[in-house]
Amino acid sequence: MIPHIRQQSLALGLLALLLFCAGMYQQAAIGFDSRFVLFAQEMLRNGPSFFPTTYGQPYADYSGLSTIFIWLLSLPFGRVTSLTAWLPSAIAAAVIVTLMYRLLAPYSTRWALLSIALMLLTNTFITETRAVSLDLMLTAVAFSVFYLGYAADHFAAPRRQVLIFALLMLGFWIRGPIGLVIPAGILCSYFLVDRQWRRLIVFGLLASALLAMCVGLLLWLADISGGPAFLQDVIRMQFMGRMDGTEGSNDLLYYFTSSVGNYALAWPLAVLALLAVGISGRRETGPALRLLQYCFAAGLIVMIGLSIPQAKKARYLLPMLPMAAIMAAYPFYATQGRLFAWLRRLMQGLWLLIPGLLIVTLLVVRRKFPDEVAHLASLFIILGVLQVVAVTALKQPRWRTEALALCAVLALWSFYILQFEPVQRQLYDTRTFSREAFEQVQEDPAPLVMHGMGKDAKAIKFMVNIPQELHPVFTDSPGELETLKGPAWVMMGLNAYETLQGTAIGALPPVLSGRFDNNDFVLLHLK
Numbered sequence: 001m002i003p004h005i006r007q008q009s010l011a012l013g014l015l016a017l018l019l020f021c022a023g024m025y026q027q028a029a030i031g032f033d034s035r036f037v038l039f040a041q042e043m044l045r046n047g048p049s050f051f052p053t054t055y056g057q058p059y060a061d062y063s064g065l066s067t068i069f070i071w072l073l074s075l076p077f078g079r080v081t082s083l084t085a086w087l088p089s090a091i092a093a094a095v096i097v098t099l100m101y102r103l104l105a106p107y108s109t110r111w112a113l114l115s116i117a118l119m120l121l122t123n124t125f126i127t128e129t130r131a132v133s134l135d136l137m138l139t140a141v142a143f144s145v146f147y148l149g150y151a152a153d154h155f156a157a158p159r160r161q162v163l164i165f166a167l168l169m170l171g172f173w174i175r176g177p178i179g180l181v182i183p184a185g186i187l188c189s190y191f192l193v194d195r196q197w198r199r200l201i202v203f204g205l206l207a208s209a210l211l212a213m214c215v216g217l218l219l220w221l222a223d224i225s226g227g228p229a230f231l232q233d234v235i236r237m238q239f240m241g242r243m244d245g246t247e248g249s250n251d252l253l254y255y256f257t258s259s260v261g262n263y264a265l266a267w268p269l270a271v272l273a274l275l276a277v278g279i280s281g282r283r284e285t286g287p288a289l290r291l292l293q294y295c296f297a298a299g300l301i302v303m304i305g306l307s308i309p310q311a312k313k314a315r316y317l318l319p320m321l322p323m324a325a326i327m328a329a330y331p332f333y334a335t336q337g338r339l340f341a342w343l344r345r346l347m348q349g350l351w352l353l354i355p356g357l358l359i360v361t362l363l364v365v366r367r368k369f370p371d372e373v374a375h376l377a378s379l380f381i382i383l384g385v386l387q388v389v390a391v392t393a394l395k396q397p398r399w400r401t402e403a404l405a406l407c408a409v410l411a412l413w414s415f416y417i418l419q420f421e422p423v424q425r426q427l428y429d430t431r432t433f434s435r436e437a438f439e440q441v442q443e444d445p446a447p448l449v450m451h452g453m454g455k456d457a458k459a460i461k462f463m464v465n466i467p468q469e470l471h472p473v474f475t476d477s478p479g480e481l482e483t484l485k486g487p488a489w490v491m492m493g494l495n496a497y498e499t500l501q502g503t504a505i506g507a508l509p510p511v512l513s514g515r516f517d518n519n520d521f522v523l524l525h526l527k
Contacts, residue, residue, distance in 0.1 A: 005105045012116070013098030020090035020129050023417050027082035029464050030428040030517075035456075036132040038464040040070040040080045045469060050221045054460065055471055058226045060233035061241075063218065065173040066134055089133040092140035093125070096322055099147045104326065106155065107288045110401065111326075111333040114347075117405035118266045119325035121354075126416050128315055134175050135318045141171040142183040142319040146298055149187045153194070154287065165210060172214045176238045178309075180211050182319050185305050189297040241311065254312045255303045262314040263321060265350065269328035269343070270299075276331065276339035288333055292326070299323035332401065348401060351408035352394070355387035358415045365419070379418045386411045433514040434465035437523045440511055441489050444525070448472045451481060451492035461517055462491070481505045486526040494520035 029037040039052035039059065051058040052067040066088065073084040097116050104112035119125055128136045145167050151157035164187070171179035184207040191200035222234040251258065260267050274296060277289070302320040306312065331340040331347075362379060386407045393403035441448055450472045453459045463470060473488075475481055478500060481490070490505065494513070500506030505524065512523035 002106065005102060008105065008109075009098045009101040012101050013094045016097040016116075016120075017090055017094035019413060020093055021083065021087065022413075023421075024083040024086050024090075024130070025081055027086075027421070028425055028429060028431045029082065029085070030425055030430065030461070033082075033085060033132045034430070034461045034464045036067065036070065037080050037085050038460055039064075039067040040074055040085065041464065042469065043067055043071040044074060044078075044080065049225070051225050054456070054463070056469060058222075058230055060222070060226075060230060061237040062134070063173050063176070063221075065170075066132070066137065070132070085132050086130055089129055089131060089136045092133075092137045093129045095140045096143050099143055100322055100326070103147055103150065103291075107291070108333045111288075111329055113402055114329040114332050114405055115322075115325045117351075117409050118269065118328050119321055120409045121412055122263055122266050122321060122325070124262045124314055124318060125321060126413065128318060130416075130421065133315065133318075134179075135315045138171055138175045138179050138182060139318040139321065141167050141174070141179070142186050142302075143322045145183040146186050146190065146294075149190050150291070150294065154291075165206070168207060168210055169214060172211070172218075176218075177211065177215060178306075178316075180207070180214060182302060182305065184211075185301045186298040186319070189301040190294050193293055193297045251312065252307060255307055255317050259314045259317055263317065263324060265347075266321060266324040266328045269347065270324040272343055273327050273330045276337065276343060277334070279339060280334075280337045288330075292330055295323040295326045299327070344401075348404050351404035352390050354408040355383045355390060355411040358411055359383045359387070362415070362419065379414060382414045382418075383411055386414075427518050429515065430461040430517050431465045433512070433516040433521055434462045436514065437462075437489075437491060437512055438466045440523060440525075444487070446487035446489055446525075449475055449481075449484060449488050449490045449526075451475045451490060452496045453491070453493075458517055478503060478505075484526060488526045490524040490526055492522060492524075494522055497522050497524075 035054075036052075038054060039062075042053045042056070043049065043064075046053065046056070048068055048071060049058070049064055051060070051064050052062060053059060069088040070080060070085050073087055074080045077084060096119070100116055100119070101112045104115055125136075145164055148157075148160050148164055148167075152159045168180045168183055171183050173179070175182075184204075188200055188204055188207075191197075191203065218238075219231060219234065222231045226233075277292065299320045302323075303317065306316055328347075331343040334340050359380065362376070362383070366376065390404055390407040393400045393407070396403065448470065450459050450462070451474075453462070453474070455474050459472065459474070463472075475484075481500070482503065482505070484490070484505070490508075497506065497510070505526070508524040508526060510522035511525045514521060
C-alpha cells in the first residue's frame with residue numbers, strides 16, 4: 001500500500017465517521033433500534049452475557065456480541081445513548097469507506113471518490129448507518145475479507161489468512177450463520193473468477209469447518225444459557241426462521257426486482273455500467289476491468305445466496321452495495337466510448353439536480369404537513385448554497401465531477417439528518433407516553449398489564465424508555481382482561497380500548513391518553 005493512499009484513506013474514513021455521527025447524541029430510540037437499546041440497558045444493569053436479554057430472560061434471535069459493543073461504549077456514560085447505540089454501525093460504515101478508497105485509489109482517485117459518493121447516496125446505506133445495523137457491520141466484515149484477498153494478489157500485501165478467518169468468526173457472532181457464509185462466499189467468488197482452484201477448495205473446506213464449529217459452540221452456549229427450551233428457540237429463530245419465510249418477503253426474485261429502489265442510484269447504474277462494458281467488448285481491458293469482474297461476481301453471489309432463504313428484507317442485501325457502487329462509478333475510469341460518456345453525463349446531471357429536488361420536496365412537505373417540518377430555515381440555506389456551488393462547478397471541468405458528487409452527498413445527508421430523521425422520530429415517538437405512564441404507575445404502585453402489545457413488539461418500545469427493569473403482565477384476549485383483579489394499571493391501544501366498550505375494563509375512564517409509536521394509546525387504572 002502506497003503511504004499517501006493509506007493516509008488519505010484514513011483521513012477520508014475519519015471525515016465520513018464525523019458525517020455519520022452528526023447529531024446522534026440525544027436521539028430517542030424508535031422502531032428496530034428499541035430492541036437493541038433495551039438489550040444494552042439490561043446488560044448495563046446485569047452485566048455481559050452470551051445472549052442479550054429482555055425482561056431478564058435470554059433472547060434467542062441474536063448472539064450477545066453486537067450488544068457488547070454498545071455496552072462497552074455506554075460504560076463511560078453510565079447509560080445507553082443514541083450515539084453509543086449507533087456508533088458501531090457508523091464505525092463499520094467508515095471502515096467500508098476507508099477500504100473502498102484503498103482498493104480503488106491505486107487505479108484512480110476519481111473512481112474511488114465517486115464510488116464512495118454513490119454508496120453514500122444510497123437510501124438503505126444512510127438509514128442503516130444512523131441506526132443499530134447488524135447488516136452494516138456484516139457488510140464491513142465482508143468487504144474487509146474481499147479487500148484482504150484482493151490486496152494480497154494485486155498490491156503485494158501479506159496474505160493475512162488468520163485475520164480473514166478471524167473476520168469470518170466476527171461475522172458469525174454478529175449476524176449468525178449468514179454472517180460467516182456471506183463473506184466466505186464473496187472470497188470464494190474471487191477465487192473462482194481468478195481460477196485459483198486449489199485455494200478455492202482449501203478455503204471453502206476450512207470455512208465450512210469453521211462454520212460447523214461456530215454453530216456447535218452457539219448451540220452449546222444456548223443450552224447452558226437457557227436450557228433445552230431456549231436451545232430450540234435459537235434453532236428456530238436463527239436457523240429455521242431465516243429459511244422458512246416467517247419474516248420478510250418470500251419472493252424468490254425480491255433482490256433482483258423489488259429491492260432496486262432501496263439501492264438506487266448505485267444498483268441501477270451498476271447494471272447500466274455492466275451493459276456498457278459488455279457492449280464495448282475488447283476495447284476495455286486491464287486490471288481495473290478485472291477488478292470490475294471480481295466485484296460483479298461478489299455482488300452476484302450475495303444476491304443469489306440471499307435469495308435461497310425464504311425470509312428476505314432489503315437491508316439484508318447491504319453486503320452487495322460496495323460492489324454495486326464500484327461498478328456504477330466505473331464509467332469515470334473507463335473514459336473511452338460513447339456509452340461511458342453518456343453514463344457520466346447522466347450521473348453528473350443527477351448529482352446537479354439533487355439539491356434542487358430536495359428543496360422542492362421540502363416545499364411540498366411544508367405545504368402538506370406544516371406541523372411536521374424541522375429546521376426549515378437552516379435546511380433551505382444549506383440546500384440553496386449547495387445548489388449554487390453545484391451550478392458553479394459546471395464551469396470548472398477539472399474538479400466538476402467530484403464537486404457535483406460532494407454537493408449531492410451533503411444535500412441528501414443534510415436533508416435526512418435535519419428533516420427526515422426528526423420528523424420520523426416525532427411521528428414514532430414512544431418516550432413521551434412511556435415516561436408519563438410510568439410516572440402514574442410509580443405514584444400508585446400496582447402491576448402493569450400490557451394488552452395486545454406483544455412481548456417482543458410494542459412492549460419493548462415501552463420498556464426501553466423507563467429507567468428500571470420491569471416485568472409487565474401480558475394479555476391478548478378480552479377474556480384474559482376479565483379475569484384481572486385490581487389494583488392494576490392497563491395499557492393498550494385506543495382501538496383495542498374501543499372494542500372493549502360494554503365490559504368492565506371498557507367502562508374505566510383513561511387516566512392517560514397520548515400518541516405512542518404513531519398510534520393512540522390509553523392507560524387505565526383498575527382499582
